[in-house]
Each structure stands twice: as C-alpha cells, then as structure tokens.
Amino acid sequence: xxxxxxxxxxxxxxxxxxxxxxxxxxxxxxxxxxxxxxxxxxxxxxxxxxxxxxxxxxxxxxxxxxxxxxxxxxxxxxxxxxxxxxxxxxxxxxxxxxxxxxxxxxxxxxxxxxxxxxxxxxxxxxxxxxxxxxxxxxxxxxxxxxxxxxxxxxxxxxxxxxxxxxxxxxxxxxxxxxxxxxxxxxxxxxxxxxxxxxxxxxxxxxxxxxxxxxxxxxxxxxxxxxxxxxxxxxxxxxxxxxxxxxxxxxxxxxxxxxxxxxxxxxxxxxxxxxxxxxxxxxxxxxxxxxxxxxxxxxxxxxxxxxxxxxxxxxxxxxxxxxxxxxxxxxxxxxxxxxxxxxxxxxxxxxxxxxxxxxxxxxxxxxxxxxxxxxxxxxxxxxxxxxxxxxxxxxxxxxxxxxxxxxxxxxxxxxxxxxxxxxxxxxxxxxxxxxxxxxxxxxxxxxxxxxxxxxxxxxxxxxxxxxxxxxxxxxxxxxxxxxxxx
Numbered sequence: 001x002x003x004x005x006x007x008x009x010x011x012x013x014x015x016x017x018x019x020x021x022x023x024x025x026x027x028x029x030x031x032x033x034x035x036x037x038x039x040x041x042x043x044x045x046x047x048x049x050x051x052x053x054x055x056x057x058x059x060x061x062x063x064x065x066x067x068x069x070x071x072x073x074x075x076x077x078x079x080x081x082x083x084x085x086x087x088x089x090x091x092x093x094x095x096x097x098x099x100x101x102x103x104x105x106x107x108x109x110x111x112x113x114x115x116x117x118x119x120x121x122x123x124x125x126x127x128x129x130x131x132x133x134x135x136x137x138x139x140x141x142x143x144x145x146x147x148x149x150x151x152x153x154x155x156x157x158x159x160x161x162x163x164x165x166x167x168x169x170x171x172x173x174x175x176x177x178x179x180x181x182x183x184x185x186x187x188x189x190x191x192x193x194x195x196x197x198x199x200x201x202x203x204x205x206x207x208x209x210x211x212x213x214x215x216x217x218x219x220x221x222x223x224x225x226x227x228x229x230x231x232x233x234x235x236x237x238x239x240x241x242x243x244x245x246x247x248x249x250x251x252x253x254x255x256x257x258x259x260x261x262x263x264x265x266x267x268x269x270x271x272x273x274x275x276x277x278x279x280x281x282x283x284x285x286x287x288x289x290x291x292x293x294x295x296x297x298x299x300x301x302x303x304x305x306x307x308x309x310x311x312x313x314x315x316x317x318x319x320x321x322x323x324x325x326x327x328x329x330x331x332x333x334x335x336x337x338x339x340x341x342x343x344x345x346x347x348x349x350x351x352x353x354x355x356x357x358x359x360x361x362x363x364x365x366x367x368x369x370x371x372x373x374x375x376x377x378x379x380x381x382x383x384x385x386x387x388x389x390x391x392x393x394x395x396x397x398x399x400x401x402x403x404x405x406x407x408x409x410x411x412x413x414x415x416x417x418x419x420x421x422x423x424x425x426x427x428x429x430x431x432x433x434x435x436x437x438x439x440x441x442x443x444x445x446x447x448x449x450x451x452x453x454x455x456x457x458x459x460x461x462x463x464x465x466x467x468x469x470x471x472x473x474x475x476x477x478x479x480x481x482x483x484x485x
Contacts, residue, residue, distance in 0.1 A: 033372055034345060035297040036119065037288065038245045038364075040089075041277055042082065042131060042166070042252035044303035045335065047323025048274055052340045056266040056319040057274045061282030062342065065301060069344030070353040070391065076360045076414070077305050078383075079405040080329060080336030080428050082133055082166070083107060085304045085361065086247075090114045090134070090155070092365030092376075092384030096405045097481065102135030102165065106150030113380035115365050116156025119243045122372040125233060128157045129225045130247030132175075133165045142171065144183035153177050157245075161225045167215050168253045170207020174221075184208035188215075191254065193269075200308055201269065203253040216256040219249050223280040227287040234291035246284060250277045251307070267319040270309075298345040298371070298391075302361070305329050306336045308429065326455040330407030330428025332421045333455050337404045343391055355390050358414055360402045363387045366484070382482035400484075401470075403477060408433055413474045417450040420470040446470075 046052055049059040051066035052073075078088030084095030087107050091114055100107045108114060116126045136142070137150040142164075152160035161176055172188065174181040188209040193201025204215060226246045233242055250273045257264075257272035261279070265271025281301065288294050306329045309321035327333030341359075343349055366384035369376050376384070389397040401415040410427030413420045421427065422444045424435035437443050442460035446467055449455070460467055477483050 033122070033241050034348075035241050035293055036124075036243045036368065037284075037297055037299045038243075039281055039284065039299065039301045040130070040245070040247045041301070041303040042248055042250060043305060043307050043329060044251055044274065044277070044340065045307035045309060045321035045323070045328070046325055046338050046340055047320045048251070048307065049278070049340055051342070053323050054319070056317065057271040058265065059274065059278040061278050061285065062301060065281070065285065065299065065344055066342045066352075068346070068351050069299070069342055070349050070355055072341040072343070072359060072390075073354060073356050074358045075302065075339050075341030076358070076402055076404055077303070077337045077339050078360055078362050078403070079407075080305050080331055081407045082131075082252075082304045084405050085337075086134055088383075089304075089361040089364060090116070092362045092381030094362060094383045094403050094405070094477075094483070096403065096409075096411045096478075097382070100135070102133060102139065104139045105135055105137055106155075107134040108150075108155050110150070110154075112155075113365070113377070114156045115368055116152070116243060116245070118156070118365060118368055118374060118376075118380075119241075119372065120156050120158065122374055123241065125237060125240050125242040126157045127159045127229055127242070128152045128162065128245045128247070129160070129229065130162045130222045130245075131166060131249050132160070132162055132247070136164065142180070144173070144180045147178040148175060148180065149178065151175070151178060159229075162222065162247070163218065163249070166252050167218050167249045167256075168204040170205055170209065172207065172213050172215070173210040174213055182210040182212045184210045184213075186211050193255075197308070197310065200253060200313075201255055215254055216258055219276065219280060220258065222246065222248065223283055226284050230284070230287040230291050230293070234293065238292070247304075248277055248280060250274070250280075253308070267317050270307075270313075270321075271317075271319060295346045298343065298348075300341070300343050300364070302341045303339045305339075306331070324454060327426055327428065327430050330426070331430050332404065332406040332410045332412045332423075332427035333430065334419075334449075334453070336406060336426075336428050345391065349391050350393055353393065357387075357390055357397070357399060358402050358416075359387050359390070359399055360404075363399070367391075382484055384484060401473060401477075403474070403483070411474065411478075413470050413477075414449075415470055415473065417448050418466055418470060419445075419447045419449050419455070420467065420474065421445040421447075422471060422474065 077085040079085040136148040171184040190206040261276040307321040322335035325334040327335035365381040366386040370386040406427030446460040
C-alpha cells in the first residue's frame, strides 16, 4: 500500500478537501431533512381551486403554490370521508383494515407509528393545529376536567390546538394539547340554510358549546395559531426541523365565511368559504417565508375527501366542485376521493411541474421515512410507498395499485388506467348508493379512466379477464394485511 505524502502543502490541501467534503455532507443532510408543512382542507373538491380548473372561485395563494411546485392530477384520499381518510394519512395504512370509530375511542391504535411519531423520532418538532376527528379515550363521553388521552399528543405530536371533530358535530370546544380549554357549558340550537340541502350551507347540529368558541371564528383561530407557532419556532428553535400539520375546518359545513370574504366568489357562500381557506393558506405561507424557512420546507396541500355538491348546484351556480369527475363526498366514484394535491420544495421540486402518477395519502409515511433516512418497521406503513422519486422529477416510477374506501364500506381498486368497484351504485352519498344487479346485469363496475375519466361507461362485462385479475388483487390486499412487502 502506497503511503500518503506528508508535505505541509499536501496537509493543507487534504484539510481543505476534508472540510469541503464535510460541508457537502452537511448540506446533503440538510436537504434530506426539510421542514414539512401539511395543509389539509376539509371537503374541498378536485375542481374547487383555480390551478385545477375552477373559474367561479379565486384562489391566488394556492395557485401560486402550484406555480412554485408540482400538481399531482391523480392523487387520492384513502377514503371518501374524513375519519378513515385521516387515519390513512397519519398511519400509511389503508383504513379498510381498521374498524375503529371516534365515538368508541381512539381510531389510531396505541403504539402504531404515525407521520408525527416517525418524524419526532428523527429529531423533528411536531405540532398539529385544527380538526382531529380520530377520537380520544372514552369516545363520546368527554370528561372536561381530565386529560383527553389517545389524541394527537399521544400519537406523536409534541403539541396540539384544535377541536375533536367537525364544526357541525357537538360538543363544541377547544383543546390545547390534551386539555379542554373551556368546558362547553352553553347550548347552541341546530341550524340550516334556505336554498341548500339539509347537509349544506350554514348547517350545524344542536348541542353543548363552550362560551369561548364561535363557529365562524374557528378557522381564523386555527390560522392564527399556525402563524403564531411558526413565529415561536423561528424565535426559539430555528435550526430544529419541524412537522406542522394544519387541518382546516373549511370548506366543510357549516359554510361560514367571515364578513371580509362574503361575496368574493361566484359560487355563493361555499365559494366564499373556499376563498377564506385560500387566504388562510396565504397567511401561513407568509409566516413560513417571514421565518426564513421557505427554502427548506416541503409543503403539501390537499383535502381529506370530496365535497357535498349536487348536480343542481352545478346547474344553478355554474361551478363543478369535483371538476370533470363523477360523484362527491363518500362515493367510490372519483369525485369522492380524487383530490387536488400540490407539493412545493424549493430547489428540489421543479416549479410549475405536473405529475399524473396515481398516488395515495398513505404514501406520506414512507416518503418521510426515505427523506429522513428512517427504515419503516414491518408493523408500520403497510400500504405506504415513497413518492420521493416523483417529487424529484423521476416520472418513470409507477406506484403499485391504490385502494380507496367509500362511506358505505365499498373498497375500490385502481391499477394503471383501470378502476374496479366491486359493487353497483356510488357506495356513498350520491344516489343510488347501492344497487342489486338484475339478471344479466354486471355485478360491479369497471372503468378505463384513460378513455373514460367521468366513469360513464361500465365495461365490467366486456373485460372479464381484467375484472378477475383486479378482484384477485383486491382479495390479496385484504388477505395479506398489507400491500407493501
């Protein structure tokens, strides 16, 4: 083995080279551990923002986010309703594998890895603000004087400020970490809006409400809490990477745009509420930039499921909340779970880019694991696949088939251009929700979404081999207990 030279000049050059290598390694490590900001709308449709085709609603902040990042045009919530969808986002596991409900207790099992616990274990500060809707110990029986266990701070988040469910589901009260801020000692009567269905408009249910909570002030409060959290983190721990998950309450009912936003769209109070969501996004992104964290923050914006929006609403207002897609919230059809999905990561994601690969929210866990160099254990993220190659522009990577759950328990499967729904009807809110096949009729639905994105032509009977293959694949997903091997 040849000995290294020992001249003073060589020593200087070697020291310089090692210093440059260390600096490069440090820069690489910083790139591998960005801050992560997840902005989750509630009941926002594929056609509700400008960068995905909306013309009756102005969303300048979201459109700018899309222009600075990547639009995913075939991204799916793991369910057409919020509880299972949020479970899948948090755990990387398809919600059809889990039968827990927040009325009975925590939906996320104790000890299960979440995006928050994964990143906390990698040195991240983790915070959540907004709607939880994944349950606490005791289910619906809240003890306002005791800690609420089994919630965000017991599932990986260092801190939480929010509400237990939607702003149309009582009791209505704020939670700070695991404590009730003020008990719901007042009562609010039920409300509906003229000109809308009973589950649209300014709709909420009667029940107990805390004296410090006003329904129209909930989303502004969450926005300010997110801004304040970013300001505090920048002042106290600017070098520590963070996960901030902001789960908005809009545009889920009640549609309660504050005075400043009324009349700002051509889609009535629903569109006005979307403009308020957009403004909240803008305020949070401005705080991120003010903190000097924009360049090293991976931002995601999406929605938990589709909107409640009927054909009559489209005809009356000229606004299709699901864009060209069929169905709405709850449905196995695309309008129930195909979501606007935007990712921005300056210097890593190409500005103004677009990706048509089919992905799912369950993929965030594996993506964060790859970004931070973590290895997922066998009992975590059973259905999660890293989309980091797609974020970095490697468009040839194709994700394995994606499963989605409707509100009535129908599990649909997407494999390439093919979409299988092993039942008739929407499986959700659209009518008919369920149909029994007549003699000679198909037993389910099969669509080629490349040729038929509106799911108008059921080719179940014309493609028996495709049906058989996809039914077998769906059974394998169920039997194996996982789709990631």
